[in-house]
Amino acid sequence: EWEGRCRQMIKEHAAWCEQVTGRRSMDFCLFGDLNQVVPDGTICEADTFSEKVHKIAQAPLCSSQYCHAHNRRCPLFGPSTAAAWETAGLPCPDHSRAGLRMCENGKTAATFACHAKRHIEKRTPVILIENVQELRVQMLQLLYGYHYYLHIFKVSCDDVGHRGAARNRLYVFLQHKERVRMAYDIVAAYRAVAKTIRKAVQTKPHDYVFSPSYEIRREGDDLAWKRLRRGLTDHEFESMDFRRLLTKREKTAVQSLCATYRRLFKKQAESDHDLIANLRDNPHNRLVWSATSGRIPTLRMSGGLLWHFATRRWLTARERLATLGFPVEPGTAATMGVPELPVTCTQRAAAVAGNCMNFSMVAVLQLVGLCCFEMID
Missing domain, CATH: 3.40.50 (Rossmann fold)
Structure with missing residues (x-):
């Protein structure tokens, strides 16, 4: 290796x-x-x-x-x-x-x-x-x-x-x-x-959205310190609405994707629990989302937040590993007949998710x- x-x-x-x-x-x-x-x-x-x-x-x-x-x-x-x-x-x-x-x-x-x-x-x-x-x-x-x-x-x-x-x-x-x-x-x-x-x-796609609130808040807090040099505000902590943590480019991408979704499907993007998009891509050039394919976009080494519109947050590292078939959720592990694969480090889990089979x-x-x-x- x-x-x-x-x-x-x-x-x-x-x-x-x-x-x-x-x-x-x-x-x-x-x-x-x-x-x-x-x-x-x-x-x-x-x-x-x-x-x-x-x-x-x-x-x-x-x-x-x-x-x-x-x-x-x-x-x-x-x-x-x-x-x-x-x-x-x-x-x-x-x-x-x-x-x-x-x-x-x-x-x-x-x-x-x-x-x-x-x-x-x-x-x-x-x-x-x-x-x-x-x-x-x-x-x-x-x-x-x-x-x-x-x-x-x-x-x-x-x-x-x-x-x-x-x-x-x-x-x-x-x-x-x-x-x-x-x-x-x-x-x-x-x-x-x-x-x-x-x-x-x-x-x-919505089957991969399962992280408990403490795990979501932990990742939100990590990103807040990384990007804004602060922890989550009381509102962000209670509501788990992480839109404020997005960069200007990512916020623009979310707005553009919401507008495109309304135009194509005649309803709000937040109403679709299967709608997930990669915010690393420019939606004006390329739509990388699950709206038409019914699939979460392919994970890449270059990363990018996978935004779940219904919950106004990104997929956690453990959820991204789940899209790759890893037994990181108790029900999945039990069905596969193996112990649950522990995920304790967000950064390392994210590194695996973009660079593995x-x-x-x-x-x-x-x-x-x-x-x-x-x-x-």
Whole structure:
């Protein structure tokens, strides 16, 4: 994990997994920059994608790397790092709509090449890669295709019951050609599971608005100190009307969205409990709201308040995590049969919400993969 603030979250996630399974997980390593699996200076910024792939393929693999779990250099290969399964959220900025669509010509292309080199060397049996749907599968075919079969899935939140949220993603299973066989048709299996879930449950945007008053006030107080250098006023504390805490640009966006909603639907925006909009975007250029789609806008690393018009507040960090399928609400956790995921730090929860996979989505895909693949050796 390259991002330092995410490493502690990975450790806490491992602790939560131990609570779920009731078993202590094996001691794991936590490495930093994936590009450091090859020696420094292997590639340069001016290299084309083909040149980077060739140089990385020809370079020796480093035998060890600094480990942030043990605070020392640990081996990159051997029993301590052996795994039958890898789930990887490789960098998406060069492929997403929010980026410049540089694709394989972007800065993160080398990371894909280094990831491929390491796992080809390790002969990892199954890899599940998550990314935006704009990712060029041809690049993955070039990097992994000689050693792995590719099974491609374009997935939406509907497939796992979260109709009220938007996060369309591309998932690609990489099945090692020599070590793994397919016991069941994985495409048919996923379609059957997704069809069953869609029939059983589909959320709406208002289902994610559940935070208690103390949690809402805590986030309001945090933003008041951050923006206005003061705490909540008595009126704000009692009414939980946080419109005064918005910036001038955000207030203008709310007013514009309310006017547009009245014009389109002939009623007040505050009357629609499913109306949520991202205030980071300029509504004159682009309407990023749930009014027409029935979905909460996709969460982004760049952030932005998700404004719920009916309650005159934004979605809390815990509510944003809920849109990603995390069991952060007691009822959801009980239904999933797992402990509730604790959310005690607003800032860290917000960082996760804009930079992570959909928990339910990746969980379902992993379970389907575990059912359909079996080891040969």
